[in-house]
Amino acid sequence: MHILSKVIVGAALWGVASVLPASSQVQLEGYFLAEEACPAFQSFNKQTNPGNVHVERMRAYELLGKNKANASHYFIRMNGVVPSERWVEVTCGRHLTDAESGQVAGGQQPPKTKVVRPAFEGPSRDADFVLAASWQPAFCQSHRDVDECVTQGADRFDAKNFALHGLWPQPRGNFWCGVSPKEKELAERRSTRGQLPGLALDNETREELNKVMPGTQSFLDRYEWVKHGTCYSDKPEEYYRESLDLMNQLNTSAVQDLFAAHIGNELTVSQVRAAFDRSFGAGAGDRVGVSCKGGLITELYLNLKGRIEEGSSMSDLLLAGQPTNSNCQGNVGRVDDVGFAR
Structure with missing residues (x-):
């Protein structure tokens, strides 16, 4: 299936500062592996969730940051939803670094030389x-x-x-x-x-x-x-x-x-x-x-x-x-x- 989500490790972080003030967000690299089907909020303070979007269990998402050092929510980018930048509770999954990202496919670790890309859904009909x-x-x-x-x-x-x-x-x-x-x-x-x-x-x-x-x-x-x-x-x-x-x-x-x-x-x-x-x-x-x-x-x-x-x-x-x-x-x-x- 096609992939429209911008899974950009490192380079994508440029856009984070334009979404939230730097003082209210800690930048991160890697992926967020959802372990539960949790709601993905546009604003977790107001509990707004346009489209009633949820992360999918055992799916990896680009991780942009977290709300503070002792975080309650991760900031991720999702595929095919508007807006694509969402907040999910840290208890919903875990932070994977690039070195760990090979674990996202059914829990199997591929050879270290293999480039591992997280799986995402295809684009909408309006891509x-x-x-x-x-x-x-x-x-x-x-x-x-x-x-x-x-x-x-x-x-x-x-x-x-x-x-x-x-x-x-x-x-x-x-x-x-x-x-x-x-x-x-x-x-x-x-x-x-x-x-x-x-x-x-x-x-x-x-x-x-x-x-x-x-x-x-x-x-x-x-x-x-x-x-x-x-x-x-x-x-x-x-x-x-x-x-x-x-x-x-x-x-x-x-x-x-x-x-x-x-x-x-x-x-x-x-x-x-x-x-x-x-x-x-x-x-x-x-x-x-x-x-x-x-x-x-x-x-x-x-x-x-x-x-x-x-x-x-x-x-x-x-x-x-x-x-x-x-x-x-x-x-x-x-x-x-x-x-x-x-």
Whole structure:
């Protein structure tokens, strides 16, 4: 199942201070393992509990802090509820550190080298995502030394089709779910991404991903999984199969036809949005942001809303999404060809 909860150890603590005054809350790292099905309060003083939410027994939740040193309540972040930050009684469960977090799955301790992520429920039917689709020749103009740009040629798929950058659960900041500080450190530097654990993908998925995401040559797939995929699913196979399904719908649409027919020439934002309307329904183009850099169209950002599964309709997801803006100067950008400008 997909995961929308922001299980961010350490990094998530940045948001805690904006929720409560520092004097009334002690920050913590790790997870809260619920041992009872206790109420999860928005305010434990007033006993308010919007949605009558309860933690689930033997489920781990991101732990943000506690109300004081000698605490009565833990402050946690939950998946798929509003508001997501909740208070639970300390007697309801226990604080697990990263070293102890392997105990959350049925009480079994995995090997110490295994990365353990707590299990969470999938998103609601109203979940928001951004599908980032790159126009690779334009990306390579400013990334000439990365492997996928060194090897790019006119006969490669991404010369005339959109490349997968990533599928990003929203809102912005919903990333690094259950990721260790070491993983995050490796992911954030392009030179060390190859040290991240390899992804368990079917051969068919791996072959398709290498074609549609040329950045796999510099381990973009591992980076996107660690940063965004961990907030979408507990399985890289599911994350990338569903991402590739969306990309296939984009690359077999009037949008791809439009870009391929205008390589070396300019397109207006209105033309791009009209192509989305033709393929995915009136108004779909308003949910797409066109991003430009140096006069080149570098990326499309598709605002999607709903539950994404293999076979989900791009039309339905787009039309349910939020309208967005573009940043192209004069609302015009050129569709770049393979090769570096001199």
